[in-house]
Amino acid sequence: MTALDLSSPVAVVGTGTMGQGIAQVALVAGHPVRLYDAVPGRAGAAADAIGARLDRLVEKERLTAVDRDAARARLRPAEDLAELADCVLVVEAVLERLEVKQELFRELEGIVGDDCLLATNTSSLSVTAIGGALARPGRFLGLHFFNPAPLLPLVEVVSGFATDVASATRAYETARAWGKTPVACADTPGFIVNRIARPFYAEAFEVYENQGADPATIDAVLRESGGFRMGAFELTDLIGQDVNESVTHSVWQSFFQDVRFTPSLAQRRLVESGRLGRKSGQGWYDYRDGAERPEPHTAEPAEPPAYVVAEGDLGPATELLALIREAGIEVREEDEDKGTRLVLPGGGQLVLADGQTSVEFRDVVYFDLALDYRKATRIALSAAQQTSPRTLAQSTGLFQALGKKVSVIGDVPGMIVARTVARIIDLAHDAVARGVATEEDIDTAMRLGVNYPLGPLEWSRRLGGDWACAVLDNLHECTPSGRYAPSLALYRHAYASDKREGSSS
Ligand SMILES: NC(=O)c1ccc[n+]([C@@H]2O[C@H](COP(=O)([O-])OP(=O)(O)OC[C@H]3O[C@@H](n4cnc5c(N)ncnc54)[C@H](O)[C@@H]3O)[C@@H](O)[C@H]2O)c1
Numbered sequence: 001m002t003a004l005d006l007s008s009p010v011a012v013v014g015t016g017t018m019g020q021g022i023a024q025v026a027l028v029a030g031h032p033v034r035l036y037d038a039v040p041g042r043a044g045a046a047a048d049a050i051g052a053r054l055d056r057l058v059e060k061e062r063l064t065a066v067d068r069d070a071a072r073a074r075l076r077p078a079e080d081l082a083e084l085a086d087c088v089l090v091v092e093a094v095l096e097r098l099e100v101k102q103e104l105f106r107e108l109e110g111i112v113g114d115d116c117l118l119a120t121n122t123s124s125l126s127v128t129a130i131g132g133a134l135a136r137p138g139r140f141l142g143l144h145f146f147n148p149a150p151l152l153p154l155v156e157v158v159s160g161f162a163t164d165v166a167s168a169t170r171a172y173e174t175a176r177a178w179g180k181t182p183v184a185c186a187d188t189p190g191f192i193v194n195r196i197a198r199p200f201y202a203e204a205f206e207v208y209e210n211q212g213a214d215p216a217t218i219d220a221v222l223r224e225s226g227g228f229r230m231g232a233f234e235l236t237d238l239i240g241q242d243v244n245e246s247v248t249h250s251v252w253q254s255f256f257q258d259v260r261f262t263p264s265l266a267q268r269r270l271v272e273s274g275r276l277g278r279k280s281g282q283g284w285y286d287y288r289d290g291a292e293r294p295e296p297h298t299a300e301p302a303e304p305p306a307y308v309v310a311e312g313d314l315g316p317a318t319e320l321l322a323l324i325r326e327a328g329i330e331v332r333e334e335d336e337d338k339g340t341r342l343v344l345p346g347g348g349q350l351v352l353a354d355g356q357t358s359v360e361f362r363d364v365v366y367f368d369l370a371l372d373y374r375k376a377t378r379i380a381l382s383a384a385q386q387t388s389p390r391t392l393a394q395s396t397g398l399f400q401a402l403g404k405k406v407s408v409i410g411d412v413p414g415m416i417v418a419r420t421v422a423r424i425i426d427l428a429h430d431a432v433a434r435g436v437a438t439e440e441d442i443d444t445a446m447r448l449g450v451n452y453p454l455g456p457l458e459w460s461r462r463l464g465g466d467w468a469c470a471v472l473d474n475l476h477e478c479t480p481s482g483r484y485a486p487s488l489a490l491y492r493h494a495y496a497s498d499k500r501e502g503s504s505s
Contacts, residue, residue, distance in 0.1 A: 004089055010031040011033070014093040015046030018121050019093035022145050025150055028071060032075075036081055051072050089116065089174065096124060101122065109136070116139070117139050121142070124194075124246075127158045141159055141160065142158025143171055146193075154444075157183065158187050159184070160187045168184065190250075192446070195431065197424075199424050200424060202263075204231065205267055215233035216233075216293070218416055220407065221417060224378035225379055236283065241276045241284075249263050260483055299408055304327070307332060308330075308342045310331055315467060348365065349361070354366075356478065358387060363386070378404055380407045380417070381396065383395075396408070429460065430490065472485070
């Protein structure tokens with residue numbers, strides 16, 4: 001199955017933010033493009049705006065003047081839907097309302113030819129539901145571009161219940177021919193990215209609502225330890241709190257209020273009070289003139305311990321042993337399987353966040369998961385009320401001796417990075433098991449759609465098969481609402497990995 005012929009016309013209906021971006025992509029790829037909008041004059045204005053963007057590409061030497069002129073000549077605003085009759089693909093990017101989209105496609109079905117692909121760019125509506133209005137829904141599918149469409153490579157190619165394989169494949173190949181990276185996915189709430197990314201925001205807000213740390217500290221830990229490009233608070237301020245919350249709300253509602261997708265009360269208050277982020281001057285942070293950006297909590301310098309005793313297998317934190325030795329601190333290794341921890345002089349323990357709260361232990365400091373302990377520049381530590389100040393000081397000094405900044409947060413089980421990554425991994429395994437997409441496409445979607453440093457399934461493999469399951473099991477025990485209950489898919493994965501590891505040893 002091949003991509004659509006570049007000489008065939010493509011139409012974009014709805015010429016707002018997304019419509020303009022998608023039209024530009026099809027145009028630059030080489031198609032003649034028709035633009036249609038319900039508001040008279042808007043398609044013409046969109047053509048001018050696209051033309052101005054092409055001019056900027058010429059200025060930046062990313063497009064030649066000859067190609068720009070040819071592209072402009074291929075772009076045509078339409079005054080009537082009937083002018084789209086000879087198009088081979090119509091991409092819809094109108095208002096996010098089911099009845100509006102259904103009505104539009106019903107009308108289009110009477111205008112275009114039988115072979116014309118019909119696609120919606122919906123973010124939150126069901127492709128199957130929109131296609132339900134059509135007499136021939138087999139050629140109808142979702143082409144979910146990300147904003148800004150000309151810059152972001154990812155396109156989710158969504159098959160509804162009635163979409164035929166040939167149409168989905170043709171749309172997939174066409175997106176690829178346009179220079180995009182398509183991923184195939186089933187019609188489920190949030191598709192791939194907006195479904196699996198929910199815990200990235202939700203867990204950060206949950207830690208904040210539990211007084212675990214302030215936004216600046218949580219953001220710094222997500223970036224400098226977790227390897228995420230931006231923290232959840234600064235990212236939602238950029239996206240817009242209203243936009244981000246409405247996606248969360250829609251996914252939660254679409255899953256019949258599944259507790260795993262529960263929206264945040266604190267974010268609700270921001271939206272209700274008009275603190276929408278950068279665009280309104282204030283969100284989690286203050287962007288008004290003269291406002292100071294708050295600093296993350298960073299611990300004062302402390303003395304490192306003279307030695308540590310490493311007990312058991314530190315799993316994802318094993319690299320720390322090499323780093324501690326390189327810092328000139330003695331590591332005494334004990335094989336005894338008493339647990340997986342570093343014991344400090346005086347008997348205090350340093351344990352990788354595992355979803356438990358340190359309140360149950362006598363003298364424990366938890367440290368958070370890092371994407372890469374060598375590259376991480378900050379590590380979060382948490383201690384319970386009964387943890388001795390000496391153990392906390394030694395733990396702080398130890399990480400500082402490795403060149404890390406230390407943020408001390410409250411006793412929140414699963415800390416910041418560990419709970420976030422465990423939940424993202426769980427949703428990814430669950431999505432694979434439910435046939436939403438392949439492992440490879442999920443990893444591609446999360447790296448390209450939301451810039452994650454690793455795809456969640458690759459992350460799961462690196463952390464070890466049962467790591468996320470064990471963290472969530474513990475979190476579920478502390479917070480038995482169901483929010484943290486590992487999915488059956490994650491249990492199966494952990495069990496299978498356990499057996500594999502068991503049989504190889
Ligand atoms: N903005 C994003 O980040 C983003 C990302 C991915 C997908 N989407 C989806 O893309 C679609 C469009 O979003 P947007 O942000 O570009 O919206 P927008 O408000 O910027 O543009 C919508 C355009 O559609 C026009 N329109 C409305 N009803 C119409 C109709 N019946 N026929 C023709 N034109 C009509 C409007 O006049 C307007 O120009 C929505 O379905 C949205 O969920 C948005």
